[in-house]
Amino acid sequence: xxxxxxxxxxxxxxxxxxxxxxxxxxxxxxxxxxxxxxxxxxxxxxxxxxxxxxxxxxxxxxxxxxxxxxxxxxxxxxxxxxxxxxxxxxxxxxxxxxxxxxxxxxxxxxxxxxxxxxxxxxxxxxxxxxxxxxxxxxxxxxxxxxxxxxxxxxx
Amino acid sequence: xxxxxxxxxxxxxxxxxxxxxxxxxxxxxxxxxxxxxxxxxxxxxxxxxxxxxxxxxxxxxxxxxxxxxxxxxxxxxxxxxxxxxxxxxxxxxxxxxxxxxxxxxxxxxxxxxxxxxxxxxxxxxxxxxxxxxxxxxxxxxxxxxxxxxxxxxxx
DNA sequence: GAATGTAGTCAACTAGATTGACCATTATAG
DNA sequence: CTATAATGGTCAATCTAGTTGACTACATTC
Numbered sequence: 383x384x385x386x387x388x389x390x391x392x393x394x395x396x397x398x399x400x401x402x403x404x405x406x407x408x409x410x411x412x413x414x415x416x417x418x419x420x421x422x423x424x425x426x427x428x429x430x431x432x433x434x435x436x437x438x439x440x441x442x443x444x445x446x447x448x449x450x451x452x453x454x455x456x457x458x459x460x461x462x463x464x465x466x467x468x469x470x471x472x473x474x475x476x477x478x479x480x481x482x483x484x485x486x487x488x489x490x491x492x493x494x495x496x497x498x499x500x501x502x503x504x505x506x507x508x509x510x511x512x513x514x515x516x517x518x519x520x521x522x523x524x525x526x527x528x529x530x531x532x533x534x535x536x537x
Numbered sequence: 538x539x540x541x542x543x544x545x546x547x548x549x550x551x552x553x554x555x556x557x558x559x560x561x562x563x564x565x566x567x568x569x570x571x572x573x574x575x576x577x578x579x580x581x582x583x584x585x586x587x588x589x590x591x592x593x594x595x596x597x598x599x600x601x602x603x604x605x606x607x608x609x610x611x612x613x614x615x616x617x618x619x620x621x622x623x624x625x626x627x628x629x630x631x632x633x634x635x636x637x638x639x640x641x642x643x644x645x646x647x648x649x650x651x652x653x654x655x656x657x658x659x660x661x662x663x664x665x666x667x668x669x670x671x672x673x674x675x676x677x678x679x680x681x682x683x684x685x686x687x688x689x690x691x692x
Numbered sequence: 693g694a695a696t697g698t699a700g701t702c703a704a705c706t707a708g709a710t711t712g713a714c715c716a717t718t719a720t721a722g
Numbered sequence: 723c724t725a726t727a728a729t730g731g732t733c734a735a736t737c738t739a740g741t742t743g744a745c746t747a748c749a750t751t752c
Contacts, residue, residue, distance in 0.1 A: 388672045391652030393659075394559045395584065396675035398577075401552040403682040408549075422553075423739090429550065440699060452740055454700070476699040476748045497546030504548075507681060508674045517543045519663045519671060520551035526662060527558040578708095595730060607709055609731070631717045631730040 404500050411496055418463045423448075423456055428490045431466065431482045438477045465489060559655050566651055573618045578603075578611050583645050586621065586637045593632045620644060 405422060412420060423446055430445045431437055443453035457480050460466045465486035471477035482490070505513045560577060567575060578601055585600045586592055598608035612635050615621045620641035626632035637645070660668045 388669055391649040391656060393656050393668065393672060393675070394556065394563075394652050396672065396679065397552055397556040397559070400675050400678045401549065401556055403679065404549045404552070407682070421739095438699070448739090449741065450700070451702090451742090455739080471699090474699075474749075478700080494546040497549050501546060501548050503681070504674075504678050507677050512670065512674055513548065514543060515667065516671065516674060517548060517551065519659075519667055520548070520555050522662050523555045523659055524551065524558065526658075527562070576708095593730070603708095604710065605731070606711090606733090610708080626730090629718070629730075633731080 404497075407500060408493070408496050412493075424460060424465075425493065427456055427460060427480075428465070428482070428486065428493070431480060431486070432490050435479075435481070436471070437480050438471065438474075439480065440477075442480060460486070559652075562655060563648070563651050567648075579615060579620075580648065582611055582615060582635075583620070583637070583641065583648070586635060586641070587645050590634075590636070591626070592635050593626065593629075594635065595632075597635060615641070 409420070426446055427442060430442060434441075439454045439457060440450050442457060443450040446453055446456070457466060457468070461468060464483060466480055466482050468478040469481055471479050501513065564575070581601055582597060585597060589596075594609045594612060595605050597612060598605040601608055601611070612621060612623070616623060619638060621635055621637050623633040624636055626634050656668065
């Protein structure tokens with residue numbers, strides 16, 4: 383009996399609020415650390431580069447749900463700040479591979495730790511089991527909605 | 538045993554994806570209905586005006602987490618489209634009250650129904666109990682993070 | 693080897709916000 | 723009371739992160 387009278391259609395709003403609160407807390411933290419002004423799009427870029435090698439600007443554009451021009455600009459920012467490098471593509475002379483530098487990989491570990499701390503605080507409130515369920519249920523929605531879940535910030 | 542191996546710090550990403558998928562589905566639906574190009578910010582405006590009377594542009598700005606100029610512009614759009622009116626403020630001669638028109642109120646009901654349908658689809662996957670829990674757990678995070686949960690789209 | 697497709701860049705434009713200046717009205721301090 | 727400060731709203735200029743469109747260089751396919 384956890385209900386406490388849920389209004390129909392309220393969940394999306396709550397999702398927005400929680401996600402927004404979490405990202406605000408993270409980016410506020412990063413700001414106090416004197417980091418470059420990293421935005422969510424940069425975070426999603428790190429994520430992709432961590433998961434896959436041989437990522438091109440076009441791949442990044444697909445992942446973020448933006449044009450290749452926008453993706454390239456984001457990559458250039460990260461390059462300027464020393465988080466990634468553009469390397470020649472092993473097989474395609476037109477393309478260049480986007481790859482994290484050591485600084486980039488360090489940042490990913492650091493950011494993951496910060497996210498994890500937010501999660502931990504939440505777990506302390508509602509319990510680890512519930513967080514596991516949450517994870518499961520969110521995954522269910524994502525896989526049900528097909529490839530729709532691009533990562534671009536919402537509008 | 539619902540875990541299926543959750544990576545630490547993965548939850549925020551999933552929240553983002555689900556929220557993004559939901560809003561995309563909603564706005565796609567609205568578009569096929571031939572609606573004006575309503576954005577999330579408009580939705581959050583409707584929500585506030587539904588909940589409170591005597592809302593001013595400054596109140597809206599606070600709610601959305603944007604400047605009063607931006608909030609005013611959003612209000613003007615909704616006014617142009619006939620969803621809201623600006624009325625004289627009962628006690629403050631400087632201020633004007635933002636209020637939904639009948640068309641605005643109709644829209645709110647319609648949008649709530651669409652959100653609810655997305656929820657229902659989710660409920661069909663994971664069950665109503667789980668959705669109730671989700672609601673409870675999201676609320677827990679929101680109330681723990683204080684007034685931080687402004688509704689402005691994330692970056 | 694010619695035609696078509698694709699990765700990337702450059703440049704011009706757009707949307708949605710920001711900052712700053714300002715006016716009118718309200719609230720507060722002497 | 724009045725003088726001063728604070729507040730709601732608007733106008734104008736600017737910024738930012740994206741877009742579209744045109745183009746080059748390399749790849750693929752026939």
